[in-house]
Amino acid sequence: MAGVRAMVDLGIDHVPNEYLTSICKGITIKAPNNLPIIDLSGIDNDDLKRKSAAEEIHLACQKWGFFQVSGHGISNELMQDIIKIVHYFFNLPAKERMVYYSTDIYKSFRFSTGSIASAKKKFWSDYLFQHCQPAVHEDDVPESIPNYRKITSNYAKAVDELARKLLRIIAQNLGLDWQILEKHLDPPKQTMKMTYYPQCPCPDQAIGIGCHADPGTITVLQQELGVEGLEVNYNGQWIPVKPVEGALVINVADMLQILSNNKYKSAEHRVLVNTKGPRVSIASFYGPTDDKHIAPLEELLGDNPPVFKACLFREYMDNFYKNHLGTRNIETLKILNN
Numbered sequence: 001m002a003g004v005r006a007m008v009d010l011g012i013d014h015v016p017n018e019y020l021t022s023i024c025k026g027i028t029i030k031a032p033n034n035l036p037i038i039d040l041s042g043i044d045n046d047d048l049k050r051k052s053a054a055e056e057i058h059l060a061c062q063k064w065g066f067f068q069v070s071g072h073g074i075s076n077e078l079m080q081d082i083i084k085i086v087h088y089f090f091n092l093p094a095k096e097r098m099v100y101y102s103t104d105i106y107k108s109f110r111f112s113t114g115s116i117a118s119a120k121k122k123f124w125s126d127y128l129f130q131h132c133q134p135a136v137h138e139d140d141v142p143e144s145i146p147n148y149r150k151i152t153s154n155y156a157k158a159v160d161e162l163a164r165k166l167l168r169i170i171a172q173n174l175g176l177d178w179q180i181l182e183k184h185l186d187p188p189k190q191t192m193k194m195t196y197y198p199q200c201p202c203p204d205q206a207i208g209i210g211c212h213a214d215p216g217t218i219t220v221l222q223q224e225l226g227v228e229g230l231e232v233n234y235n236g237q238w239i240p241v242k243p244v245e246g247a248l249v250i251n252v253a254d255m256l257q258i259l260s261n262n263k264y265k266s267a268e269h270r271v272l273v274n275t276k277g278p279r280v281s282i283a284s285f286y287g288p289t290d291d292k293h294i295a296p297l298e299e300l301l302g303d304n305p306p307v308f309k310a311c312l313f314r315e316y317m318d319n320f321y322k323n324h325l326g327t328r329n330i331e332t333l334k335i336l337n338n
């Protein structure tokens, strides 16, 4: 039977060898978290609000590569419904979950575990992975979960709107035409990873997901309220990203660092586990399709030489899955002597 939840259900009281890890450990800074929470409400109709939110986003993309947004347009009800779906799935009998188990990264819906199949150490997490654009195959989604299709497709639509809104602001913040990033990604690839981190008997011996930066363009992340675990690397220090009611975490991912020619930085992050109870998160990855070549936008080059070589997104993703997490994938594309 695959999965950490299945193992925990058997009453395991230690961390098995394949999960024992010190990947990217390092001390969590308990200092106050001043990761910005940026209010997007009213920005479509009010120039002053839009300008001030845009400035905050620009600074956050440069400094942290991570920020939270409120007033983002995804309803509280939808946010709660999607978390319930993940709990529902992971509370099914293990045998029922196994029907959907697969390690095929190209499947449009699957249940899997350990985060990255080829990672040398396993992560203390299980997850559901679903394609949103292009859409999941109708026959692949679990029928037994009430309203699964309706809730996930409404959620994916709302994330698409938010991602487009952010990409327009980010394009303008880079001094470019507001549509340039959206056009560049047209059609975008959108996927959703719904992760379940079961409680762990010895949290300092395992990790929910090791340090990594997301490969796509931007990630929209919803954290379950009341359970901490996500941390962002800021100048070598790990800063907790506390779940805030109604807010979503946005992170700059590698392709945006490349497109912006290093103006914005993708942020390394990781997830710790705890003894208290499970934690659920919903990460929506928004980025290019696999056949796209990504390189610094020509419009940004002018006097500045490109900092990164071009890459085919499929190859970048293959390397991401092959590499042991903890290495910064984007470094392989850096043009030296810059």
Ligand SMILES: O=C(O)CCC(=O)C(=O)O
Pocket (backbone or CB within 6 Å): 193, 195, 209, 214, 221, 223, 230, 269, 270, 271, 280, 281, 282, 283
């Ligand atoms: O669970 C989280 O908060 C983050 C998950 C994550 O970073 C990922 O799946 O890429």
Ligand SMILES: [Fe+2]
Pocket (backbone or CB within 6 Å): 212, 213, 214, 269, 283
């Ligand atoms: Fe991530």
